[in-house]
Each structure stands twice: as structure tokens, then as C-alpha cells.
Amino acid sequence: MxxxxxxxxxxxxxxxxxxxxxxxxxxxxxxxxxxxxxxxxxxxxxxxxxxxxxxxxxxxxxxxxxxxxxxxxxxxxxxxxxxxxxxxxxxxxxxxxxxxxxxxxxxxxxxxxxxxxxxxxxxxxxxxxxxxxxxxxxxxxxxxxxxxxxxxxxxxxxxxxxxxxxxxSQIERQAYRMSLVDYLTPYTNDLDEDSQRRLISNPLRILDSKIPLTQDILSQAPTMQDYxxxxxxxxxxxxxxxxxxxxxxxxxxxxxxxxxxxxxxxxxxxxxxxxxxxxxxxxxxxxxxxxxxxxxxxxxxxxxxxxxxxxxxxxxxxxxxxxLLKKEEISVTLVISSPESIPYSMDLLESIRNHFPKIEVLSAWSGSLKSQIKRAYAMGSQLALMIGDQEVSGKTITIRFLKEDNKTETITKQALFELLQNQTVNHNNIESLSAD
RNA sequence: GUGGGCGUAGCUCAGUAGGUAGAGCUCAGGAUUGUGACUCCUGCGGUCGUGGGUUCAAAUCCCAUCGUCCACCCCA
Missing domain, CATH: 3.30.930.10 (Bira Bifunctional Protein; Domain 2)
Incomplete structure (x- = not known):
């Protein structure tokens, strides 16, 4: 095939x-x-x-x-x-x-x-x-x-x-065109092939020919300005x-x-x-x-x-x-330690998306912890949200600040939302300042 | 439409007396029993653009074809 x-x-x-x-x-x-x-x-x-x-x-x-x-x-x-x-x-x-x-x-x-x-x-x-x-x-x-x-x-x-x-104008252009044809016709055989063709079809185009000999001939030709x-x-x-x-x-x-x-x-x-x-x-x-x-x-x-x-x-x-392309969005990436964390995590991410429509919320749902973290850095996220058995049972989130010395702490969902709220506000302030 | 260069792994490329394919990057897993970047190990991944031909044997030579790039032409 x-x-x-x-x-x-x-x-x-x-x-x-x-x-x-x-x-x-x-x-x-x-x-x-x-x-x-x-x-x-x-x-x-x-x-x-x-x-x-x-x-x-x-x-x-x-x-x-x-x-x-x-x-x-x-x-x-x-x-x-x-x-x-x-x-x-x-x-x-x-x-x-x-x-x-x-x-x-x-x-x-x-x-x-x-x-x-x-x-x-x-x-x-x-x-x-x-x-x-x-x-x-x-x-x-x-x-x-x-x-x-x-x-x-x-x-x-x-x-x-x-x-x-x-x-x-159309009239001036036509007059010039005729005089250009009159001037060039005796040189027909010296013109390059394309210009010969254009002598009939579109004489003005000959003006921007790149062929040196053609340009030599044109140097003595009448100019548009005369018309x-x-x-x-x-x-x-x-x-x-x-x-x-x-x-x-x-x-x-x-x-x-x-x-x-x-x-x-x-x-x-x-x-x-x-x-x-x-x-x-x-x-x-x-x-x-x-x-x-x-x-x-x-x-x-x-x-x-x-x-x-x-x-x-x-x-x-x-x-x-x-x-030109500097990433401006706030972005967070989910990192889970096992598939058992998926339901709790899915619920959390959708909740974030409901409350913070402008935040980019990323997740891979698979792969080793290491590869998920790598991905979080690669995607330019500010925050990694790490969820494992402990977080699920304690209804918490372990967050890691990817842009500031990798500080890590375990907090409640409410604390996370407050943090995101602050980040969003700060971010908007920075944006409006730089727009001036 | 004309001329020239180039088509080998997802990407960048090596492979030039013809002897049935390699590296780096990326990706995945591990060393590190829940935490990126460095290091080390392992793995995934290719009908060598396609189709013919020459040959015991073709990524390698020949022909054709397609694609791509550069230039002509033309235009944005």
C-alpha cells in the first residue's frame, strides 16, 4: 500500500x-x-x-x-x-x-x-x-x-x-507601455527568452528582469516618469x-x-x-x-x-x-505515584479548572514518578501537584515549587486554592504593568 | 516548466574498495523502596523514499519514479 x-x-x-x-x-x-x-x-x-x-x-x-x-x-x-x-x-x-x-x-x-x-x-x-x-x-x-x-x-x-x-493612470501607463515596446522591439533578439515573451504579453514586467544584458538595453529606455x-x-x-x-x-x-x-x-x-x-x-x-x-x-x-x-x-x-514567545500562563502539572490516585486526582484537577479557567492544568496519568516530574519541568509549570496514597487518605496535596528552589510542602485543597488565587492575582498585576 | 544538491531510527547524522545497518539526542525502565537536571546500566525504535536492473551478495553501482531543498521563473 x-x-x-x-x-x-x-x-x-x-x-x-x-x-x-x-x-x-x-x-x-x-x-x-x-x-x-x-x-x-x-x-x-x-x-x-x-x-x-x-x-x-x-x-x-x-x-x-x-x-x-x-x-x-x-x-x-x-x-x-x-x-x-x-x-x-x-x-x-x-x-x-x-x-x-x-x-x-x-x-x-x-x-x-x-x-x-x-x-x-x-x-x-x-x-x-x-x-x-x-x-x-x-x-x-x-x-x-x-x-x-x-x-x-x-x-x-x-x-x-x-x-x-x-x-x-491607466492611460499614462498604456502610453508608456507602447513607447517601451517601440524602444525594445529593435532589440528583440538581444533580450532574454522570458523578456521576449513578455514583450508581447506584459512589457512592463521586463523592467525588473535580472538578466544583465536586458538591463543594459533598458538603461537607455524611456521611463515611466516621462509619461x-x-x-x-x-x-x-x-x-x-x-x-x-x-x-x-x-x-x-x-x-x-x-x-x-x-x-x-x-x-x-x-x-x-x-x-x-x-x-x-x-x-x-x-x-x-x-x-x-x-x-x-x-x-x-x-x-x-x-x-x-x-x-x-x-x-x-x-x-x-x-x-516573542515567552510563556505567560500559569501552569500546574499533576504527578501521581500510582493508578490508585487517579480518582482523587481527577476530581482535584477538574475542580481547579472550574475555579481557575486561566490556569493550564496538565497531567500525564502514567509513567514513573521521575518521568512525570521531568515532564512538569519540561512543560514549564510553576507547580507540581503530587498525589500518592498518603495524600488521598489525608485529602491533601503535596506541592513542589518548580521555579523556586524545589521547595516542597503538603497542604490542604483549600490552601492550594488560596495559593493559586494569589499566584493568579500577582500574575495579572505583572501582566498589566508590562503592557504599558 | 528548467537546472543542481539531498532522501538511512521520532530528530540530527555516520556508514565511500558492494559482504544482509550504527551513534548522539529524544522517549521508556532501572541504579535512587515517594520526587527533574549530572553519571552509569538496560530497553523501545529502521521493508536504508519507492519500483526495477547488475551481482553469489546492493544503504552502497545503474535506470526510473516520488518527495525535499536551493536557484531560474514568478510572487506573498
Whole structure:
């Protein structure tokens, strides 16, 4: 029989790692709430046409990376390769964009059929943040500030660099695109294979080619800036002013293009050097045309997406992870000397759980005394509750303070509860102090 | 889709003139008759990724295949 394994490129997140995931999710949500964003939860499956129209027919995502299949009724469905299209679809469907400002986030699993490598898997997770109905550049700048605040809370600011660029309006972009094609066409044979292909399908993408010869040719090419109108220029400058004012450092990268078709005006990426070639942890920009393109009325929109796997890799690579995850719960571990102690102990533990919902109450119910004690230390408990025949018959508990010189004493259940009460109070005080 | 590295115990890995598998860690039990960490002893644990081939004999050589990692590509 063939061994059952996870599908290629789809990874289990194991118990050791979920704590970090939950921590990061919690921090991101907290920041988003500060800015008035609300959560939306969406289906994993959408009609294939949504992504064809939303993401763009000649993007790599649509051309070769989608998990598409026919439903039983013959309709083509696709596992979502990104969140923005789904959010826009849902917004249109429920009339959320009708003369309203909507600030929405969503997070979850996405699917792209790609060759797995570091920072890239076939099922991965993003948090996508979108602001609809605000045409001011303040909206673009604010999104970058949200990101900066998240990095700060996660202590990774120093590892992430912001790059920004503007693609101009649709019309300006098209004019530039034509002139770029005109410029490059005579050099077609000198371009690398991929760039030759993109000359037809998506010429702007050639700008961020890594091939030296292609970059040589591009050095004399017309630039986007030559085609920006005064409005677009002012819009971009306003964003820079706002970032400067808040002392958020950025680098203007004229080669920054981004692969999805729907962007216009602002595009930005947060990159790190720590993760090898997949260093973009967060990317976003303005996509004023998307709502209309998907059948809604024209609506300004900006947004970004954070890649969870890459963010977590960064936390691990920089060892920030170890600082973030300090165990804060009060924890006690039961140690019994024989199975005869089980009924008395079970009753005690359930009683503790009733009175102290926040305390972690652990038990192995088996193994030698030695191994149970070892486990109590390993789990980080403050207290071991040791129960044997003497405790059962005397209705007492022998406690051992695992964090303070292993002091041991035998006390009544009531005394134990008072002790736990005090510990909980002290613990809460410490917590509220450190929160300031 | 293209190229390269790697798949041996739960984990990290040794095993390179082909001779039917080892270590450390972890875990369990004991030395210590009711109390972790050090030390010592014992034990659990492997169809050597999978399938073919060469050979008296394959973890080792050959082929295929799958997975993984890194890079290209692309993006988060």
C-alpha cells in the first residue's frame, strides 16, 4: 500500500509552530482594528472567471498556476490564488461599495501551482488588507503605515525595507507601455527568452528582469516618469511627503512593477535580505480600476497583502521568534505515584479548572514518578501537584515549587486554592504593568 | 516548466574498495523502596523514499519514479 503523504507543496503546521502563527495573527489583527478595518471571511472556491478577469488573463497566476477543475455541474471553479479578487467580488455582490468607504481585511489559505522552494509553497497564507472608496494619497500612505506598525509590533522593522513606485493612470501607463515596446522591439533578439515573451504579453514586467544584458538595453529606455501627468506626479509626491513626515524610510524603485494586472498609480513592496530569493514579505498598491472591471461601479481602492510563511520565516531567521514567545500562563502539572490516585486526582484537577479557567492544568496519568516530574519541568509549570496514597487518605496535596528552589510542602485543597488565587492575582498585576 | 544538491531510527547524522545497518539526542525502565537536571546500566525504535536492473551478495553501482531543498521563473 502506498504511504499517505501530504500533497506536494502543502505543509502541515505542527503543534510547535502554531503558537507563533497565533501570535502573529493576533498582533496583525490588533493593528488593523486600530485603523478601523473589519474582517471578511470568504470561500476558498470561486468561479474561475473571477480570477481570469480580476487578476488578468496574461499573468503567470492565471496562465499556469491556478488549481482549476470542473464542478459536477460542469462549471469551472478555482481554488483562490489571491484574496483581493474575492474581496472585490463579495463587496460588489453585497453592495458594500455603493458610495461608501469600506476598510476590509481577510486572511487565509491560497493556492498556486508552482515549484516549491524556500518561502514559496502551493498552499500558503496571506493577510490581505483593502481600503475602498478613498481616492486620496493619504489612503496609500496610511496602508504603508499600517505595515510599519505591524513590523514594529513584531520587532522586525530593521529587517524590512520599503520600496515604492508609481505606474501612473491607466492611460499614462498604456502610453508608456507602447513607447517601451517601440524602444525594445529593435532589440528583440538581444533580450532574454522570458523578456521576449513578455514583450508581447506584459512589457512592463521586463523592467525588473535580472538578466544583465536586458538591463543594459533598458538603461537607455524611456521611463515611466516621462509619461506621468502632473496629477499623477503630485499624487505620488504627496505619499512621499506623508511618509517623510512620519519618518518611514523608503526607496523609490522605478523598476518595481508587480505582476498583477490590476495595479495603477502606487505600488509598493516590503523586502528582506534574510530569506534568499523570495524576499518580498508584503506587497500592495492602488487598483482603482478593479471594482469596475469586475462589474461594480468605479471605486478607488488600495491594498496590500502580507505573506505569513515569509513573515514567520523572517521571525525565525532573525531569532526574533525566541523573544516573542515567552510563556505567560500559569501552569500546574499533576504527578501521581500510582493508578490508585487517579480518582482523587481527577476530581482535584477538574475542580481547579472550574475555579481557575486561566490556569493550564496538565497531567500525564502514567509513567514513573521521575518521568512525570521531568515532564512538569519540561512543560514549564510553576507547580507540581503530587498525589500518592498518603495524600488521598489525608485529602491533601503535596506541592513542589518548580521555579523556586524545589521547595516542597503538603497542604490542604483549600490552601492550594488560596495559593493559586494569589499566584493568579500577582500574575495579572505583572501582566498589566508590562503592557504599558 | 528548467537546472543542481539531498532522501538511512521520532530528530540530527555516520556508514565511500558492494559482504544482509550504527551513534548522539529524544522517549521508556532501572541504579535512587515517594520526587527533574549530572553519571552509569538496560530497553523501545529502521521493508536504508519507492519500483526495477547488475551481482553469489546492493544503504552502497545503474535506470526510473516520488518527495525535499536551493536557484531560474514568478510572487506573498
Amino acid at each position: 502506498k504511504a499517505l503523504k501530504a500533497v506536494r507543496g502543502m505543509h502541515d503546521i505542527q503543534p510547535n509552530d502554531t503558537e507563533l502563527w497565533r501570535f502573529v495573527e493576533r498582533e496583525i489583527k490588533a493593528v488593523l482594528q486600530q485603523y478601523g478595518y473589519q474582517e471578511m471571511r470568504l470561500p476558498l472556491l470561486e468561479m474561475t472567471a473571477l480570477f481570469q478577469r480580476g487578476v488578468g488573463e496574461n499573468t503567470d497566476i492565471v496562465e499556469k498556476e491556478m488549481y482549476s477543475f470542473l464542478d459536477r455541474n460542469g462549471e469551472s471553479l478555482t481554488l483562490r490564488p489571491e484574496l483581493t479578487a474575492s474581496i472585490v467580488r463579495a463587496g460588489i455582490e453585497h453592495g458594500l461599495f455603493y458610495n461608501q468607504i469600506q476598510k476590509i481585511w481577510s486572511m487565509g489559505a491560497l493556492f498556486r501551482y508552482e515549484r516549491p522552494q524556500k518561502g514559496r509553497s502551493r498552499q500558503f497564507h496571506q493577510c490581505s488588507v483593502e481600503c475602498f472608496g478613498v481616492q486620496s494619497p493619504a489612503s496609500d500612505a496610511e496602508l504603508m503605515m499600517i505595515c510599519a506598525r505591524i513590523w514594529s509590533r513584531l520587532h522586525v522593522s530593521e529587517y524590512l525595507k520599503l520600496e515604492i513606485n508609481t505606474l501612473g 506621468l501627468g502632473s496629477e499623477s506626479t503630485a499624487f505620488f509626491e504627496q505619499i512621499c511627503i506623508l511618509l517623510d513626515q512620519r519618518q518611514i524610510k523608503y526607496h523609490i524603485n522605478p523598476q518595481l512593477v508587480r505582476g498583477l494586472d490590476y495595479y495603477s498609480h502606487t505600488v509598493f513592496e516590503w523586502k528582506t535580505e534574510q530569506l534568499g530569493s523570495q524576499g518580498t514579505v508584503c506587497g500592495g498598491g492602488r487598483y482603482d480600476g478593479l471594482v469596475e472591471q469586475l462589474g461594480g461601479k468605479a471605486t478607488s481602492a488600495t491594498g496590500f497583502a502580507i505573506g505569513f510563511e515569509r513573515l514567520l520565516l523572517l521571525l525565525e531567521a532573525t531569532l526574533v521568534k525566541d523573544r
